[in-house]
Amino acid sequence: MTLADVGGWEVEDEVRAAVARYEAALAADDLGELDALFAPGSTTLRADAGGVVVSHAAISEFRRGRGGAPARTVTALHVVVHTAGLATAVAETLRPDGTRGLQTQVWERGAAGWQVRVAHVSSGPAPSTRTAADAALERADPATWRVVGSPLVAPTSAGPLDGVSVAVKDLLDVAGHPVGAGNPVRLAQAEPAAAHAPVLAQLLAAGAHVRGIARTDELAYSLSGTNVHHGSPANPWGAGLVVGGSTNGPASAVARGTADLGLGTDTAGSIRVPASYCGLHGLRPTHGVLPLDGVLPLAPAFDTVGWLTRDADLLHRVASALLPGSAPITSLVLATDLVALADGAVGDGLTAAAGDLAAVCELPMTREDLLTPEEHERWFTAFRTVQGAQAWAAHGVWIQANPGVLGPGIAQRFADGSLVSPDALAQATEVLAAGRAALRARVGEGTAVLLPAASSTAPPVSAPAERKAVYRAATLRLTCLAGVAGLPSAVAPAALVDGLPVGLAVLGAPGADTALTGLLAGWDRRLAPPA
DSSP, X not given: XXXXXXXXXXXXXXXXXXXXXXXXXXXXXXXXXXXXXXXXXXXXXXXXXXXXXXXXXXHHHHHHHXXXXXXXXXXXXXXXXXXXXXXXXXXXXXXXXXXXXXXXXXXXXXXXXXXXXXXXXXXXXXXXXXXXXXXXXXXXXXXXXXEEEEEEEOOSSOOTTXXXXXXXXXXXXXXXXXXXXXXXXXXXXXXXXXXXXHXXXXXXXXXXXXXXXXXXXXXXXXXXXXXXXXXXXXXXXXXXXXXXSSSXXXXXXXXXTSOSXXXXXXXXXXXXXXXXXXXXXXXXXXXXXXXXXXXXXXXXXXXXXXXXXSSHHHHHHHHXXXXXXXXXXXXXXXXXXXXXXXXXXXXXXXXXXXXXXXXXXXXXXXXXXXXXXXXXHHHHHHHHHHHHHHHHHHHHHHHHHSTTOSOHHHHHHHHHHHTOOHHHHHHHHHHHHHHHHHHHHHSOTTEEEEEESSSSSOOBTTSOHHHHHHHHXXXXXXXXXXXXXXXOEEEEEEEEXXXXXXXXXXXXXTTOHHHHHHHXXXXXXXXXXXX
């Protein structure tokens, strides 16, 4: 078949005219015309260095949230005609600042005329203004980011967090964008948020800006950081290592330098585990101290909004901007029973790090067991029972209406939660109330209890499911305690084990959030991944 057989010259002219319409609409930010020029349906795709947006509805929502595209001129246009109804157009573009780019579009002819089915945009900063952060952002992968902007959301005022870029977990409301919660079916069904989640609004008012919306494990019900739909975000400490979850996208973005602050959630360790696996600082605040409005729930009895940073100073500055102050820490307790739950080398490294923390901050430290094995098992079991029941209560209706859309491990957890009887839930709730009172009595004012943030270093993504289950169970026994008692817990990168980071968690009394972040800022512990 020749070009003439498919009316190639006429098709090329029509596609060039369609591209011209598209460029005019883009320059005018004519959202209606742009919507009309993209093919309807769930398979239409737009991609750039920040990620892939799938479906006409999601692409439309993306445009409405970015506030227009940078001005540019098409310097050359190449059109390849495949059939009478299919062509590819590659445009070479130039911005006023000298930035060059490429835009590739696959055009289809349908009842509404020529429309884009697939689009890919690539560009970079002008050579004279290119920064390391720009280069890092170009390397961001779709497993880390759902949507990226420059910025995606600007600050609403100046403040103590001026210049801080934020990766927002795809669980919190960002005005104009739907919450996908790590699942493409949910994303396609969700409506754009009418307003920012209050915690995000506070950050914007303090001068921070949103770099983008980052990935999460599905419905936040995982600690691994993998997602069957989007893959596993990169961990800079080694190829093929998990980053931890469920705040996996923000953790990867912060660890790789494409965002300064990862805003996420922590129900059972979803801030603390990624912090440990990626060599980051993190804070799970006191339960209830920050509003959960505009945050998709998992288990409200334990849900918190938290954050990740590369250094302790920013961790503390964010805490000081969002939370009330608290009296400083005056003593440390190394929980020897909890250290024993970690892998041997991890426990040894954290024990040495705890001694260094005490020495640097000039604080007395004792070593003692925090709880009995019987208490620990009873509270852990009750925690999992309540978490599972509340997770099913939050999402069961949607899961039943959309069978087969979740990955197998997460689907099984929800299935287990659906089986919790009212009597079992009531009994577990009573056990948790007793555990909460007991733990709060043992973590007094001015005291920080030290324990592992995770039981091991970051396992490989390819690790067998049984091995991952062992790591998950051991880590949950450590992370659940802050949830049981509603206590704040901060994490610092503390030691290297076989070249990989492990985090030391500090657990404080209710309201001691800024005391914990201040303690870690005084220690100023940092671990840098290999180049």
